[in-house]
Amino acid sequence: MNDEAAIPALAVGVKFRFDTVRQAWVVLAPERLFLPDEQAVAILTLVDGARTLGAIIDDLAARFDASRALIAGDVATMLQDLVDKGVLRW
Amino acid sequence: MVNTIDPPMGLVAELTHRCPLQCPYCANPVALHRSGAELDTATWRRVLHEAAALGVLQLHLSGGEPTVRKDLVELVRAAAALGLYSNLITSGVLLDAPLLQRLVQAGLDHVQISLQDADPGNADRIGGFAGGHARKLTAARAARQAGLALTLNFVVHRQNLTQLPAMLDIAEVLGAGRVEIAHVQYHGWALPNRDALLPSRAELDRATATVEAARQRLKGRLVIDYVVPDYHARRPKACMGGWGRRFITVTPAGKALPCHVAESLAGLAFPSVREQSLAAIWHDAPAFARFRGTSWMPEPCRSCDRREIDWGGCRCQAFALTGDASRTDPACEKSPDHATILAAVAARSTTPPDFTYRRYTNAREIVD
Numbered sequence: 112m113n114d115e116a117a118i119p120a121l122a123v124g125v126k127f128r129f130d131t132v133r134q135a136w137v138v139l140a141p142e143r144l145f146l147p148d149e150q151a152v153a154i155l156t157l158v159d160g161a162r163t164l165g166a167i168i169d170d171l172a173a174r175f176d177a178s179r180a181l182i183a184g185d186v187a188t189m190l191q192d193l194v195d196k197g198v199l200r201w
Numbered sequence: 202m203v204n205t206i207d208p209p210m211g212l213v214a215e216l217t218h219r220c221p222l223q224c225p226y227c228a229n230p231v232a233l234h235r236s237g238a239e240l241d242t243a244t245w246r247r248v249l250h251e252a253a254a255l256g257v258l259q260l261h262l263s264g265g266e267p268t269v270r271k272d273l274v275e276l277v278r279a280a281a282a283l284g285l286y287s288n289l290i291t292s293g294v295l296l297d298a299p300l301l302q303r304l305v306q307a308g309l310d311h312v313q314i315s316l317q318d319a320d321p322g323n324a325d326r327i328g329g330f331a332g333g334h335a336r337k338l339t340a341a342r343a344a345r346q347a348g349l350a351l352t353l354n355f356v357v358h359r360q361n362l363t364q365l366p367a368m369l370d371i372a373e374v375l376g377a378g379r380v381e382i383a384h385v386q387y388h389g390w391a392l393p394n395r396d397a398l399l400p401s402r403a404e405l406d407r408a409t410a411t412v413e414a415a416r417q418r419l420k421g422r423l424v425i426d427y428v429v430p431d432y433h434a435r436r437p438k439a440c441m442g443g444w445g446r447r448f449i450t451v452t453p454a455g456k457a458l459p460c461h462v463a464e465s466l467a468g469l470a471f472p473s474v475r476e477q478s479l480a481a482i483w484h485d486a487p488a489f490a491r492f493r494g495t496s497w498m499p500e501p502c503r504s505c506d507r508r509e510i511d512w513g514g515c516r517c518q519a520f521a522l523t524g525d526a527s528r529t530d531p532a533c534e535k536s537p538d539h540a541t542i543l544a545a546v547a548a549r550s551t552t553p554p555d556f557t558y559r560r561y562t563n564a565r566e567i568v569d
Contacts, residue, residue, distance in 0.1 A: 122350075122378060123348070123349075123350045123378060124310055124311045124349070124350020124378060125350075126286060126310065128284070130256070130258060132208055132254075132255070132256035133208070133256060137258055139258055139259060139286040139310075141288065141310075141311040141313075141350050141352050141378060141379050141424075142259075142261075142288060142311070142313065142352060142379070142381075142426075144210060144258055144259060144286075194421050195420055195421050196424070197378055197379060197424040
């Protein structure tokens with residue numbers, strides 16, 4: 112998915128929350144869970160069902176010292192991976 | 202070195218052994234509890250509090266059939282208030298639209314409905330419940346209409362495996378986000394029914410190819426979890442992700458177990474949540490420490506480079522097939538007992554024998 116107008120959202124039955132026991136973000140999904148790494152957490156906190164892919168890339172490009180094109184590639188790859196795992200949907 | 206024990210990820214709450222179905226591969230023990238032996242609502246609520254405080258993230262409401270419990274909605278509401286992700290594992294035959302509505306309002310996150318086959322007649326024969334299949338389909342549709350995330354669970358074996366493509370179609374048509382194609386694991390009631398259930402190697406290979414093709418076709422739309430049978434495997438499974446590592450199970454009567462089959466192990470005393478907190482059990486119970494990590498391992502596990510991948514496989518399978526829970530899982534081809542697995546496959550009859558159905562009258566023992 113390279114359409115920057117597309118809007119990613121958490122799939123039905125998926126929750127993304129901070130766990131105070133582990134002091135870590137967790138993705139809770141139907142009979143599976145993921146402990147996302149720092150990069151995935153940065154992206155998932157921007158997935159709110161309203162922001163477009165383009166807006167998510169803009170936000171990360173403004174915060175991290177890397178070219179927008181590089182970030183766009185990384186974000187698209189990670190989001191598609193999360194879609195394939197059933198965590199996100201377009 | 203400090204020996205830290207990570208908190209469990211999941212609590213499997215077996216609310217009851219009562220169930221309208223009689224599946225011959227049920228993972229419940231062959232000794233069943235009646236309702237009088239079940240934990241009451243207040244105790245379950247306390248267990249949920251203790252689980253959340255201990256670090257449990259997901260609650261799996263199981264059984265038996267959990268919807269026979271009158272307090273199911275109340276327990277789901279309590280779990281939601283604690284931030285626990287709640288998963289209802291059900292046969293679906295008692296799950297009507299009004300109950301679904303109440304469960305959704307209480308905060309239920311996900312429902313898993315089991316189907317015994319894609320063919321209605323055979324499904325009802327395997328489950329031992331006339332009309333069950335139709336009720337399950339109705340429940341699955343109602344779950345989607347209620348906006349719930351839905352998993353369909355198909356336990357597969359030699360008496361329904363040819364229907365696998367139709368099972369995947371049902372999952373797609375009903376709008377499930379996830380489907381489990383789980384070959385029978387030979388514990389509980391499945392072990393005495395092994396000859397009636399175990400597929401041939403060729404049947405297994407066909408099923409695996411079907412699943413692989415469907416995964417490609419349905420990528421991003423339907424998650425397919427596939428559980429292969431140990432009896433045709435070269436390496437064992439990481440049972441429960443390792444003993445005392447990720448899951449804690451509480452039985453209807455309140456026993457805390459590292460796995461829902463562990464009560465079958467002779468010689469281990471499992472603590473009761475009626476007497477101890479979940480945290481005390483997780484951190485201190487000798488039965489949880491017994492097979493945790495790698496230090497208990499015999500050879501060939503001890504020096505195996507997969508010892509922290511499969512954690513020695515399944516303790517209950519080792520016990521069931523060798524009489525000694527501390528041996529390497531015989532499913533592993535490196536196990537000195539692997540011949541017991543090969544012999545069972547070789548001795549498999551051409552025609553499947555009759556089922557021994559899971560019912561109180563066939564139970565080895567009944568606890569009131």
